[in-house]
Amino acid sequence: MQFQGLSKQYRGQGVGIQEMPRRSAISTRRSALNFGKPITIAALAAVLSACSAVGGMGLSGANAAEPKPVQMAAEVQSGPVAPTTSKFGPTAVGQKAAQLRSDFEKLKTNTQTRAAQLETIRTQTVANVNSYHTRVGAIRSRLQMGSTPGNPELLAEWSQAQTQLTQIDADIATLNTLSAQVSGDAGTSAFILENIRAAYNLSGALEEDHRQLRILEDEVNQNAIVIDRALLSLNNEINRQAVYVTNERTSLVQLASDINTGQSYAAGSSSARRVAAAAPRAVASVTPASFADKRPLVVIRFDKPDVVYEPALYQALSRALERRPDATFDLVAVSPNEAGQAAARRDADAVFKSMTSMGLPAERVAMAAMAAPAVTTPEVHIYVH
Helix, strand or coil: CCCHHHHHHHHHHHHHHHCCCCHHHHHHHHHHHCCCCCCCCCHHHHHHHHHHHHHHHHHHHHHHHHHCCCCEEEEECCCCCCCCEEEEEHHHHHHHHHHHHHHHHHHHHHHHHHHHHHHHHHHHHHHHHHHHHHHHHHHHHHHHHHCCCCCHHHHHHHHHHHHHHHHHHHHHHHHHHHHHHHHHHHHHHHHHHHHHHHHHCCCCCCCHHHHHHHCCCHHHHHHHHHHHHHCCCHHHHHHHHHHHHHHHHHHHHHHHHHHEEECCCHHHHHHHHHHHHHHHHEEEEEEHCCCCCCCCEEEECCCCCCCCCCCHHHHHHHEEEEHCCCCCCCEEEEECCHHHHHHHHHHHHHHHHHHHHHCCCCEEEEEEEEEEECCCEEEEEEEEE
């Protein structure tokens, strides 16, 4: 604009100089030059002053005759738009952009729905955890003060705590489902973005088509960041909650043992366990044919040192007792041959101690041993009567 204004100013001055009657002054100047008479500084200043004034009038007239330029602000358009049309009808690229916009709007709605679901699950999990710790804390407080062995009130509270821990485990399953859905949204986002970039190379597009594609590409990229963060948060929460539930299951096993002795672990319930463990158990010798028509509730393979089996055993026993509260169990030590019977018996004894420490009465567990050539390592099988 600056250069355009300057050119108008000079053009206006030229018109003004031609139109103003200053021929006498110019003639006088030419005469002075012709006759060698110097022009005084004052006369020259007067001539320059007259030119400046006339030039200003010429600029004003030129500006009044021309319209002022209007500056157009760039539009920022978002949301569904109609396909770009020309005098030949809608363009193929415009229709593609409109379809991709529709797909993205659905994806954005899904993203918002997943975020709301995650907050709902978190709120529910927090409530379950608070209720669980309230019950466990109440049980530990009574055990710390001393209670009767196998107090039914404490056993009922323990059962409620176990139910709440199961609910927390169900929340983890819901989080896993939600994580799979968010992963699907991430794949949809990548697919839409790939199609947007491919649409730039299609022929027959208008400038407006590419502008709509650029706007949509920016929005998809921003939404992809939200999806990635949600997926990372979900995976971290699932891992954290899974570790928490595993630890609390082990803690509940210990707490059940404390309830059976009527006092907390710190008060010496370990000695009571040692006394109970010292009691001999009758072990019957059986053959694989004795259980050929039965399906084991639990199979524990001791194929490595320090096998962690108590959380899974605890869940299996709890579900069995929920279905049949008066159920009894056969605990069978299975060895590949006679040489491995001693190791299988030791493993079976450890499992028996775990079962009784979980609150299962010892008289409801019958122990047996058998050799099974089909197995390669010592195993413990548990059957329900």
